[in-house]
Amino acid sequence: MNSVITAKAADIDVPVLIVGGGGAGLTCSMLLSQLGIETLLVSALPTTSILPKAHVLNQRTMEILDDVGVAEPIFAKSTPAENMSAMGWYAGFAGPDPDLGRLIAKLETWGCGYTNLNWMQASPCRSANLPQIRLEPIMKARADELNPGRVRFHHELTRLEQDGDGVTAWITNRDTGTEYLVRARYVLGCDGGRTIPRLIGIPHEGLGVIAQTATAHISADLSKLARDPDVLIRWIWCPAIGEMAVLVPMGPDHWGPDSEEWVFHVTYRGEGPKDLTDEQIEKNMRLALGIPDLPMTVHKVTRWALEGVLASRFRAERVFLVGDAAHRHPPTGGLGLTSGIQDAHNLCWKLAAVLKGQAGESLLDTYEAERRPVDARNIQRSMENSMAHMEAGAAFGLNPGASAKENWTQFRRILSDKPEDAAFRSGALRAIRRLSMEANELNVEYGYRYQSAAVIPDGSPLPEPTDDIRLYEPSTHPGSPLPHAWLNDESGQRLAMKDLVKPGRFLLIAGEEGQNWCAAAAALVAANDLPIDTVRIGHIDGDLFDPRLAWAQFRGISDKGAVLVRPDRVVCWRHVGASRDPLAALSGALGAVLGRSFREGVTNTPELVPAK
Template sequence: MNLSPPTRPSDDPRVLDVPVLIIGGGGAGLTASVFLSDLGVGSLLVERHATTSIQPKAHILNARTMEIFGHHGLARDIYAEGSPPANCGAMAWLTSLGGDEPYDRKVLHRADAYGGGDLAERYAEASAYPHANLGQRWLEPLIRRHAEERNPGGIRFGHEMVEFEEDGDSVTATILDRDADRTYRVRAGYLIAADGGRSVSKRLGIRMLGTPTFLEWINLHIRADFSEFVPFDDTVVNRVSSLADDGSLEHCGVVPMGPKQWGRHSEEWTLMFSRPPGTREAAELDDETVVKMVRRTLKLPQDHPMEVQSISRWPVEGTVAEHFRSGRVFLVGDAAHRHPPSGALGLNTGVQDSHNLAWKLARVLSGDAAPALLDSYEAERRPVAERVVERALFSLFNQIAFTAGTGVVPGARPEWNRAQMTALFSDTPDGRTRRAVLAEYFETNRITTAHLGLEMGYDYAEAGFVTDDGTERPEPDPLGLDYVQSCRPGGRMPHAWLRRGGERTATHDLIDHGAFLLLAGARGESWVRAAAEISGTHGPAVTAHAVGPDHEVADPDGVWAALRGHGEEGAVLVRPDGFVAMRLPSASPDPVRDLRRGLDAALGRAVPVTAAPGAEGDR
């Protein structure tokens, strides 16, 4: 059922009323539409382009994003269309794809990446959903199909917002139907700007703060057979650092994109390289020159077929919007934060923005939550974006820096640098020492490819919309590698495998759309009854389970009991987005009152209490 927006009924048939207007049909916008539909909220999405992205663009979807997609019924299709796990578990650095110098076609380094290889066990402990690998060229049409099925007529490509205005009750936008060359007006309760910052934030005067454009990135989408040149079948990214005739190292990413075969047998690829801005090279490289430069860097034979599908150029920056909200307007994805692709953090962060915002809009529109809940979106997501941007920038510079371990010196005579590369691969004690030292350099790249703590470990406690239980936050790993699962309020609910009705199920799969989840201990029936009473008296929906051997939901391995941080008479209250709102360590003389207190804090209806009731009890 669509929820009505808090606006006056339209008395103008030319004005379309809708609860939420979404500007932008990329990954963040399309997922916002899906999430809102699943929450029963009507929306209209408009996208100025006629189609979804023609560029492969982002492709790695991390475990947290796939967990969200699993909750909304998209994960199975993404896994089916994307790369098999066997073809996306490593990253490699190569000296070239071709060439006949003694240092050509060599492997500088190879490492497990993004939950593959030796990382798999650590990632599986944190989530039921492994990484996926599917470029936006194929991912966006998939999400669009789901969005259109759930919201028929509510996804309009080739429609562009030309202006908007906000009053105290609504946002009214003028939309241009580019095919029909006519405009119409839409009045919405709220507007989600998922337009990459092209229009909405500029009209609002919201500045992007941080590091402005410092590189220009060039991506080529090509069709080619690289199977004889790429040595590994499981690399999700191959990075070539080849020695040019002038003695300088030139870098190019070689990324398999499938879409039918994968790994080294992919039919399509993305080739990525960058140039400093402001030079003639950066501003005026025509397509023919770009292709020649890439062939030179990769050292491909001139007669090897390479069919260019498209070439895109885009500025690389490291910025965060000074505000994620202006009245009834919210920024998500690239409209809110922009950074280099290193670490595969951009699309993932945008999807997680939309997920955080969608349930809050739904609860405010339904009347369950106070409008103040919407303040939590910026308070929770902006610190995450700042950390992501910082890491993406550092990862990019680190990837450039660790190639210094080759011994190649910028500006040195070409003969010197050729000698360094030759010595690096020599079968001598010196060569072995050089390669061992180089491996130490490359090991630092795990901050880019194994950052589970960065992907999963963000915490919303300081935003103030959860109930503090007086426990200390686990010290975060400064490298972002390790992730300590905890039921401390503000953190993501830990993953554990439970049994429900005899079937194996993950903790996050127990969350119903738009509902809070309460998981009590084996003797926590009073909390379950309190949740049922609240849900039955026009309060927010709370799905509740006692977890124990004599209940429908059991914890056969004891993993959940070790993670939850409360006794058998306690409980954990989880928000609709999977983050812990309140931990109740023991029984209470008035569980309805105490549970309402936690819900009020989570829904912006009250100032959160400093500690949960009974915090001094058993843990």
């Protein structure tokens, strides 16, 4: 076979080949289909995930999944809000000692069931909780619906070659053993890093493996033992093994203590569980939880590394890394899958704009510039969360080398009211309070700001956060996610700000006296066939109304100013007030974002109202 295959020799010619059918790959497929871009998705795996992992879906991620039409079925199967409003720490789980199963502390998580006002202010979508084993089939069904016959599992990419015009990929249908060639303009590597990074020569960097974890996916009736129906994640102090363990309900039909399925995690120091048999891991689980004879079905035992790594680059010519192929996180904080879905959201509108001739090729360079720093921070937070849990175990006096009696002796100091135990008790409770950041990191989820050629600085200083992790303070500072607000139209119908941004389209939001900005945008559209919508928002005047001044509070412009929002709902430019030449200002900003120039006919503008 020739080393270079021409497009004519390929069996399939497609603008975008997506390699990998997990959360990131399926999101890419849905987004690009929605944008009118033909794709082929291939996954080496025979099915979607068989593991109940990566279950937390944060608000920003649910907004994206809402865009592609899967939020409603996800929420229908997700943990109800009232069953995921807290995390709890417990003194063991079950057993003869009256203190076993005793609640040590409880903290709010992920907006406390969408009752925390900060979280309600951040988004019209609440967080969800649905393990990948049930999430991915929903996503795949929608991807199939949007792109029939072009979502192919058990089709493995074995080789690829790039040239100046595109990429040629060799795909093997593992069901039949036949090989076929695919020719694509671009390839998205969403395969978890199994193949694509190696084929394009991109290494990963990071701290590597810091610990080893064993996970058991079980069916068992724990309803008489698990307490607190509001608790999603139970951190269990296990004196018998000297480690902290985690117990999480997995549904599928009931949640809280009545959940039919559960996952049990325990992280081992040192060599960990790699030499333990499944039977030994089950025995350790029963010992840790104090349920030696409880009937259960063990569906699967897995062993995995607690690691945080980041690809040195997110792009090699026409191949892009997305999701776990670009970064891998510890699960603490739920930032892994959500980061991958947000990678896809950032990249896909840019690919569509380039393929449709709306943007220059340079727009694609902004993907790595924007996402890599955000993903690096998410990895750091995931690692910090994991380390904080290990430190909490130490603060509780847990020692894997000690006997259960010795561990109990240390633990009872937390319950003691003796003066000599006060510092120990205070340190243990402080360690738990510190862990509030794991499921209360709203500023990590929303407070990032992209910096690239696709974001035009306005010269204003970056806002100083009150709390860099926990407290999200919405802003239209260029590079920020568009703040959320509930708006009304003239009939009083309520609209979410996010829904004003249509797939693949920019949105110019002007103040109530911003007619000139809207006229300038209309001129740009007429002369260049650009995908721009416009709206004026005010409390009394405008096209839409801001009844609670939710938008006015964060818009950062006057009634004569304007904000330009990209298709991924990121603010890319703003002008605080009026301009004597709004057309030049807007066309210059949009041209810089899209990496292109506009036709001279753009100067034929509608009549503008003189700026005051």
